[in-house]
Amino acid sequence: MAVGTVPFPAMPAIDGIRLGTAMAGIKQANRRDLVVVEIAPDASVAGTFTRNAFCAAPVHVAKDHMAICQTRGTSPRYLLINTGNANAGTGIAGRRDAESCCQELARLGEVDPAMVLPFSTGVIGEPLPMDRLLAALPEAVGALDDNGWQQAADGILTTDTRPKGVTVSIEIDGQPVTLNGIAKGSGMIQPDMATMLAFVTTDACIEQPRLSEWLGSGVQRSFNSITVDSDTSTNDACLLVATGRGARIDGDAAIQRFRNALDEVLISLAQQIIRDAEGATKFVTLDVSEARTEQEARDVAFTVAHSPLVKTALYACDANWGRILAAVGRAPVEAFDVDLVRIDLGDVRLVEKGGRAPGYTEEAGSAVMAEEEITIRIRLGRGDAGTTVWTSDLSHEYVSINADYRS
């Protein structure tokens, strides 16, 4: 299942980026499961990674390699992504496997191994099938092309039902600047720093420290504001590559324009993940305002977003405002005056003054719940901070997917 239709966009080439894929048979035969992204020399690369303490071997290696490049004043030249196997919970052997993959791609691309960043997604705890993976690498490298976006978006999927991509073009000083992003993920999603895997590239010219800062704040408003099931993956990563072949982003106006475009890309990918969440039948926007701090607003939003009772009511199209109220009431908010709280479902006021709003009717609530896209607005009445979080419902299909699939 998935909510709405989001056709994969026609993605233009990004000067300095080529993509190639292969079918390595990592978990299944006859599906693209290996992706190589080639980056022109001297690009700026920023990344954010999972905060899961049991983070996967490729996450360790990617972070180490980025640090080495930075120390040497060079920049990464290849991203190597496999699906079907997360190379997580694999201990020392997993680290060695991730390094070996980098070495082999480095040999084929004639670069230093530290210039290769590895990413894996799929089953936790199985050793990477190194023979099959390494054997398919030359094919992926041979396929490198600047129009490989859709194949690459396909090649990183796991339980996703559709590829996720977005492209945005802006003009800076009369020069076109393009941003392309692809992502994967539909379960084990509460990134808490980046989603499962997302790769965003641009031809703009931006120094690394700025790129890193802009990615960090963009991720907070996008991938860190979504949740499917409160589970943070061991492999989450979001990479942002600026090849520097196009316009230089400098000056307040240009920076603002570029950052808006970047946020648009990140939010689009994050929302595409939620629309394709495991078993999702609803796309739910939780808008919390009038909080004392943004953290407080996030605490309330995520408490509601994670509530199995709210999520099953959404699945049932049941305007069960009592469950929303109960979830808000158990959020970790100090000195909470519930009489000031107002909760709206779409345009329908559900709750005020500590109970059901006087004008509320079951019919009005049910009409909103019947929609595929639902907004729940929670005003706390205690400040002026707020946040927006996106989530999905909890369906029979979610249970089936996760009871059947070995992730």
Place this chain on the structure above:
Amino acid sequence: MAVGTVPFPAMPAIDGIRLGTAMAGIKQANRRDLVVVEIAPDASVAGTFTRNAFCAAPVHVAKDHMAICQTRGTSPRYLLINTGNANAGTGIAGRRDAESCCQELARLGEVDPAMVLPFSTGVIGEPLPMDRLLAALPEAVGALDDNGWQQAADGILTTDTRPKGVTVSIEIDGQPVTLNGIAKGSGMIQPDMATMLAFVTTDACIEQPRLSEWLGSGVQRSFNSITVDSDTSTNDACLLVATGRGARIDGDAAIQRFRNALDEVLISLAQQIIRDAEGATKFVTLDVSEARTEQEARDVAFTVAHSPLVKTALYACDANWGRILAAVGRAPVEAFDVDLVRIDLGDVRLVEKGGRAPGYTEEAGSAVMAEEEITIRIRLGRGDAGTTVWTSDLSHEYVSINADYRS
């Protein structure tokens, strides 16, 4: 569904306690939904209540009435419990309804209204059907009897599939002391201070401050150590009544014996709730040790217990240790060295040194997962604090119950 069989015990009378029930037709016809518990004068009564900010009208009123009794040097004489309607999210009108119920029972019992403590459970946000409830009160009062335990246990259920009761007898200074407890609850369970509704009585003689202290610490190890779905109800309450007709509990040995018996009652009721959790097919014990603090152990245990991916794997009888590892890894633990963590499923070592244990086989893991009762032991390797938490799995049936039932 429910895990295992737990026959309702033959519960002896408690001197100073009588119970009566009636069918008020609050939500459904022809089921016991109204329970009156009469307490002899001069009993000690202690209670713990939900911390949900949107707590229900009866919770406010019960707390107020207990405070009034304490100020006046009297003690509560009646508990009035209804199922089918939580009287939560009902604002001022709900408070008035709860007070009116107390007034009517006080009139029938010829006591002060502040000596009646009201409790409600069921649908949130609907007004209490006062006419039907008040009309049935005389019948419940007329039925008061010291052998009404099973009917009372039946009369407080909602989505529970079976009544929950326990009785423990000990001897203090040659005198028998009895503790009887009943409880209800199977969803919206992460009490965070007391379960849905639990009523424990004893004929022992204990001053109120001590009773309160012993209840508080017993609840922490029992009702505050279970979770079905992380949702804390608006109506949770646990009452402990000591009628004082029997032995006086004094002196270290007697106190220890009584507190052990009290903990046994509370833990039995808490475990009965988990065995009867909505859609449960598994009874899962999470044993976390070698933590720096008990809070840290609880954080890890509840992170695993709430993980939808762990819960669906349990439902599928899938020894998916990667999901347990991923959940442990995202627990809020500072400076977490995952190489020291060991995870056992029953007697089978799953994880050590940051990955799958060398001797682990899928067959051994699957054999444990096939059981109805499963223990997961997580040793953090960083201290000597620990905790035990009980939980259930996440099944299709859980989604069905909560997508169909208006709680």
